[in-house]
Amino acid sequence: MDSARSWLSKLQPRDKMKAKKRDEDGNNDGNGDLTSPVDDGSLSDVTKQKVAAAKQYIENHYKEQMKNLQERKERRTILEKKLADAEVSEEDQNNLLKFLEKKETEYMRLQRAKMGVDDFELLTMIGKGAFGEVRVCREKTTDSVYAMKKLKKSEMLRRGQVEHVKAERNLLAEVDSNCIVKLYCSFQDDEYLYLIMEYLPGGDMMTLLMRKDTLTEDEARFYVGETVLAIESIHKHNYIHRDIKPDNLLLDRYGHLRLSDFGLCKPLDCSTLEEKDFSVGQNVNGSTQNEERSAPKRTQQEQLQNWQKNRRTLAYSTVGTPDYIAPEVLLKKGYGMECDWWSLGAIMYEMLVGYPPFYSDDPMTTCRKIVNWKSHLKFPEEAGLSPEAKDLISRLLCNVNHRLGSKGADEIKAHRFFKGVEWDKLYQIEAAFIPEVNDELDTQNFEKFDEADSQTRPSSKTGPWRKMLSSKDLNFVGYTYKNFEIVNDYQVPGMAELKKKPSKSKRPSIKSLFDSESETSELSEVSDTSASDRPQGSFLNLLPPKLEASHSERNLTHKS
Numbered sequence: 001m002d003s004a005r006s007w008l009s010k011l012q013p014r015d016k017m018k019a020k021k022r023d024e025d026g027n028n029d030g031n032g033d034l035t036s037p038v039d040d041g042s043l044s045d046v047t048k049q050k051v052a053a054a055k056q057y058i059e060n061h062y063k064e065q066m067k068n069l070q071e072r073k074e075r076r077t078i079l080e081k082k083l084a085d086a087e088v089s090e091e092d093q094n095n096l097l098k099f100l101e102k103k104e105t106e107y108m109r110l111q112r113a114k115m116g117v118d119d120f121e122l123l124t125m126i127g128k129g130a131f132g133e134v135r136v137c138r139e140k141t142t143d144s145v146y147a148m149k150k151l152k153k154s155e156m157l158r159r160g161q162v163e164h165v166k167a168e169r170n171l172l173a174e175v176d177s178n179c180i181v182k183l184y185c186s187f188q189d190d191e192y193l194y195l196i197m198e199y200l201p202g203g204d205m206m207t208l209l210m211r212k213d214t215l216t217e218d219e220a221r222f223y224v225g226e227t228v229l230a231i232e233s234i235h236k237h238n239y240i241h242r243d244i245k246p247d248n249l250l251l252d253r254y255g256h257l258r259l260s261d262f263g264l265c266k267p268l269d270c271s272t273l274e275e276k277d278f279s280v281g282q283n284v285n286g287s288t289q290n291e292e293r294s295a296p297k298r299t300q301q302e303q304l305q306n307w308q309k310n311r312r313t314l315a316y317s318t319v320g321t322p323d324y325i326a327p328e329v330l331l332k333k334g335y336g337m338e339c340d341w342w343s344l345g346a347i348m349y350e351m352l353v354g355y356p357p358f359y360s361d362d363p364m365t366t367c368r369k370i371v372n373w374k375s376h377l378k379f380p381e382e383a384g385l386s387p388e389a390k391d392l393i394s395r396l397l398c399n400v401n402h403r404l405g406s407k408g409a410d411e412i413k414a415h416r417f418f419k420g421v422e423w424d425k426l427y428q429i430e431a432a433f434i435p436e437v438n439d440e441l442d443t444q445n446f447e448k449f450d451e452a453d454s455q456t457r458p459s460s461k462t463g464p465w466r467k468m469l470s471s472k473d474l475n476f477v478g479y480t481y482k483n484f485e486i487v488n489d490y491q492v493p494g495m496a497e498l499k500k501k502p503s504k505s506k507r508p509s510i511k512s513l514f515d516s517e518s519e520t521s522e523l524s525e526v527s528d529t530s531a532s533d534r535p536q537g538s539f540l541n542l543l544p545p546k547l548e549a550s551h552s553e554r555n556l557t558h559k560s
């Protein structure tokens, strides 16, 4: 922090000049000293905002620096240790250490280089949300393929989502887990924020469910299990997702699940409603519960068809779907991590029944049903759920106090629905479905989007929010980020090669000395290894013996 202070004191004279200029312009904001810690009420909002932004910038900068330094030290220690253990001549040892230092310097230079949208070739659109779009893209200098999520700043400001989008970036940058989509870098220009993520070509759970109608319990066990691990990993970092839904469960090329879309939750606005609005028999549209009850009861099949007809429209609408949101979140009563376990229950129900538990054609009615879950949670006979599945769902879709998971994910893992699941092997075994992916740009597992539609959208450059934006917009300070490991793999010539698996020769090759377990596993996340390179094992290993036969039969039809 000492260096932070000296950084600030260097800034002072120029900012004092700016403040003086503002004073002359009649925009007096007090003493004009940006670093003054005393807010005597004379500071303008703009100045306060600048101070906060500078503080955040400095904090991020030094946190990042410390992390880099630490990692650099660790890499050196690992190499030194490996060299000490190996039969390598002193000269080779020195050369390798020098080589590492040279590469480290190159990294630092790369890290300082500014990334921008022009560094990427934009390809097929694979997703559309309330705030922007997601596209496959290719980095021009390296040919590496990524997914680019582009978010409109004006939209973020208008909807008060700035903090949420920062949370998303922070979570992606902070949590390094197999279950979370990996962030490579983030940057911004005047109009947009950009997240460059790994491209997960397996599609999302919404698309899978729309293609399959329902999953078997064995298949659901696999996906619900991986979702449990994903939720657990964000909870461990003290994040709550609040908006877990099938659209946010992405599948990698091997069919394993990763959680995405943190912080951009857009719950239906029920803030004007109170519990009594949901409970006295009148729904938010003014129709009564009796009216709804008197409507002809749909069979499971009819309800499923109706849901599928409306599903995509709901997903791309600006309000989104409330179907998976916990009652306490809807009621804005204050909520904790348990709300994510409710969403898990709703998703599990949809996997097995075909539509979510509180589905209605009108989203506000869905909200009412969620809040009154006691009288609306029903399991259709036709769906034929096992008692274990019903029990788990019922223990997730219930009051916070009784909800499984409120004392940690282990409570859920221990439920009898998961009997036989080896949790620490879940991400290494064969997935329930292996997506068909023909090449790194294949987008067959995604919906087709109308390109013309995205280009005709009005530019925020002309809107009232434009005034608040500039590429140095204070609202978005601290958004820019680069993932060292990824830059490392792709941009430093020779480094990826150095991280390949050890050669089979008895004497370790110089290159193989760079290998470490964590490095190779990280590399396998992004490199083009074939499915057969994954650890052997099968989803069948997870299942209780009596379920195995039915699962393998289904595998024949689902896996091509």
Ligand SMILES: Nc1ncnc2c1ncn2[C@@H]1O[C@H](COP(=O)(O)OP(=O)(O)OP(=O)(O)O)[C@@H](O)[C@H]1O
Pocket: 126, 127, 128, 129, 130, 131, 132, 133, 134, 147, 149, 181, 197, 198, 199, 200, 201, 203, 204, 247, 248, 250, 260, 261, 264, 265, 315, 320, 446
């Ligand atoms: N890294 C990725 N790899 C592959 N597909 C992705 C990736 N990120 C997002 N998608 C696709 O884009 C869709 C929308 O992404 P996401 O939900 O993150 O965007 P959003 O604008 O925040 O949407 P929402 O309206 O749900 O908040 C996802 O459902 C998925 O199909």
